[in-house]
Amino acid sequence: MRIVIAIGGNALLHRGERADAATQLRNVTSAAEQIAWVAERHQVLIVHGNGPQVGMLAEESERDPTLERGYPLDTLVAETQGMIGYWLAQNIGRRLPDTPVGALVTQVVVSAADPAFDRPDKPIGPYYPTEEAERLSDERGWEFTKEEHGMRRVVPSPRPIRVIELPIIKRLLDQGCVVIAGGGGGVPVASDRSGVEGVVDKDLVAALLAEQIRADLLVILTDVPYVYAHYGTPRERPLVLTSPEELDAMAFTAGSMRPKIDAVCAFARATGRPATIGALNELVAVITGARGTHIREGRALGRRQR
Incomplete structure (x- = not known):
């Protein structure tokens, strides 16, 4: 099978953990062990998140007194692609010494007219106490959203239109490479390739790539084992098998689970092939169908649960 695996940035840097390189490398090493198991048996394209990492770099850049202004987000996304892609390639390569593993700096075309630029909702970076978030909002013009663990910066998240490096990605997969691409959703660029x-x-980039490379399965990994109906209420229950139609009728948080739901539904509808959402530390069980929420096009199936 040809499988696209999307790893959340929060899965590489868990909530409450220090953003030390050693901590993230430990998490990457654990993920790489399971990815290597899959890659021994299937063609694999890996897409990774970068929310905590790009936010941390943006904060450091803004605070640097030697700079006239902080580095732009598109440049920081490229920087995190290199860092996380290197960590993944290094650790997967150790486990698959006879398989080429490559991380590709990837650009994704977006529209300048995308309404997301007027409604920032993508959380990045660490959690802040309310008073500090208010200060940063006044000083830097940052926008914040309130989450369970504190205030978090939000930035525009335009929809992906086209992956510029798609021909290269296809060629590498066809030649038997494990490919890491679309990191952090790709570097957002305009049609003229300006950042x-x-x-x-x-x-959403993982779903777009999965459709365009004709993947047999899209797997989105995060820090929870299932998608939950009525999450956070006494009626909460895990969904084991569901459909885009059933998920459409449910409410999910815009900046976290909603994009995952949109992605798996888009892939299932466009291709008729399955998608799965599950926990990073259960990847093998998610691939084999023993864990996670499995989404298939067709009639509502979500009443099945464990």
Whole structure:
């Protein structure tokens, strides 16, 4: 099978963990072990998130007194592609010494007229206490959203239109490479390839790539084992098998689970092939169908649960 695996940035840097390189490398090493198991048996394209990492770099850049202004987000996305892509390639390559593994800096075309630029909703970076978030909003013009663990910066997240490096990605997969591409949703660029200030959602890019490379399965990994109906209420229940139609009728948070739902539904509808959402530390069980939420086009199936 040809499988696209999307790894969330929060899965590589868990909530409450320090953003030390050693911490993230430990999490990447654990992920790489399971990805290598899959890649021994299937063709694999890996897309990774970068929300915590790009936000951390943006904050460091803004605070640097030697700079006239902080680095733009498109440049920081490219920087995190290199960092996380290197970590993944290094650790997967150790486990698959006879398989070429490559990380590709990837550009994604977006529209300058996308309404997302007027409604920032993509969380990046660390959590802030309310008072500090208010100060940063006044000083830097940043916008914030309130989450369970504190205030978090939000930036525009335009929809992906086209992946510029798609022909290269296809060629590498056809030649038997494990490919890491679309990191952080890809570097957002305009049609003339000039950088755009924003962060593209990596799940939507993963779905777009999965459709265009004719993947047999799209797997989106995060830090929860299932999609939950009525999440956070006494009626909460895990969905094991569901459909785009059933998911459409449910409410999900715009900046976190909603893009994942949109991505798997778009892929299932466009291709008729399955998609799965599950936990990074259960990747093998998710691939084999033992864990995770499995989405298939057709009649509502979500009443099945564990």
